[in-house]
Amino acid sequence: MAEPCRLKPVAPRGRCAKRRRVCIGLTPPRGWLGVSWPKEQGGTGWTPQQRYIFDYELDQAGAATIIPMGVIYIGPILCAFGTPEQQREWLPAILESRSFWAQGYSEPGAGSDLAGLGLRAERDGDHYILNGTKIWTSGAHWADWIFCLARTSKEARKQDGISMICADLRSAGVTAYPIPRPCQSKCTA
Numbered sequence: 226m227a228e229p230c231r232l233k234p235v236a237p238r239g240r241c242a243k244r245r246r247v248c249i250g251l252t253p254p255r256g257w258l259g260v261s262w263p264k265e266q267g268g269t270g271w272t273p274q275q276r277y278i279f280d281y282e283l284d285q286a287g288a289a290t291i292i293p294m295g296v297i298y299i300g301p302i303l304c305a306f307g308t309p310e311q312q313r314e315w316l317p318a319i320l321e322s323r324s325f326w327a328q329g330y331s332e333p334g335a336g337s338d339l340a341g342l343g344l345r346a347e348r349d350g351d352h353y354i355l356n357g358t359k360i361w362t363s364g365a366h367w368a369d370w371i372f373c374l375a376r377t378s379k380e381a382r383k384q385d386g387i388s389m390i391c392a393d394l395r396s397a398g399v400t401a402y403p404i405p406r407p408c409q410s411k412c413t414a
């Protein structure tokens with residue numbers, strides 16, 4: 226890696242709350258948050274090998290785990306397949322941590338077998354109306370956007386007719402309920 230690593234752990238290794246650490250260097254000018262993003266989208270343009278080395282160094286430095294939903298999951302998909310309008314609106318906000326995303330795949334009746342998912346998306350002019358429930362949606366209570374899998378065809382076999390839809394979690398009709406964790410009283414990670 227050409228540049229020296231300037232990550233400094235500010236807390237010792239440990240569990241739950243102790244795992245929260247501050248990283249120095251994960252700032253937009255370096256593109257270190259968008260390690261799997263192309264340079265023209267504000268990322269590093271690194272190869273998988275370079276990303277592996279970076280992840281290894283982060284771990285060695287005891288750095289905080291990066292919340293993956295925006296920068297690791299949906300970001301690279303938007304870089305590759307998003308429209309210019311979507312890229313302009315969403316990518317800088319993700320890299321600058323101005324907007325947070327959640328992943329909406331699992332449902333009460335569809336976990337490992339996503340073909341069982343029941344969230345319906347019905348076309349309504351320029352938009353879709355979503356009807357259904359997601360579960361285990363990490364960070365849904367503070368996320369701004371969600372990328373979710375929804376059924377867009379009634380005719381297709383259950384493994385087909387599924388689309389990824391990006392939805393504003395502040396839209397009317399969206400409600401997030403917390404699922405308490407056993408360590409919730411002590412854990413802030």
Ligand SMILES: Cc1cc2nc3c(=O)[nH]c(=O)nc-3n(C[C@H](O)[C@H](O)[C@H](O)COP(=O)(O)OP(=O)(O)OC[C@H]3O[C@@H](n4cnc5c(N)ncnc54)[C@H](O)[C@@H]3O)c2cc1C
Pocket residue numbers: 327328329330331333335336337338360361362363364
């Ligand atoms: C901490 C945490 C955070 C999560 N965050 C998110 C999130 O942000 N967004 C999201 O969409 N999901 C999230 N999930 C959900 C997760 O990724 C899985 O999709 C979900 O937990 C699996 O569904 P389920 O609980 O209904 O289990 P099931 O799918 O019912 O599986 C139950 C058990 O059966 C086994 N099993 C299932 N199918 C088969 C098979 N065909 N053959 C053999 N064994 C099988 C499974 O391995 C498992 O042991 C999260 C889960 C955890 C634990």
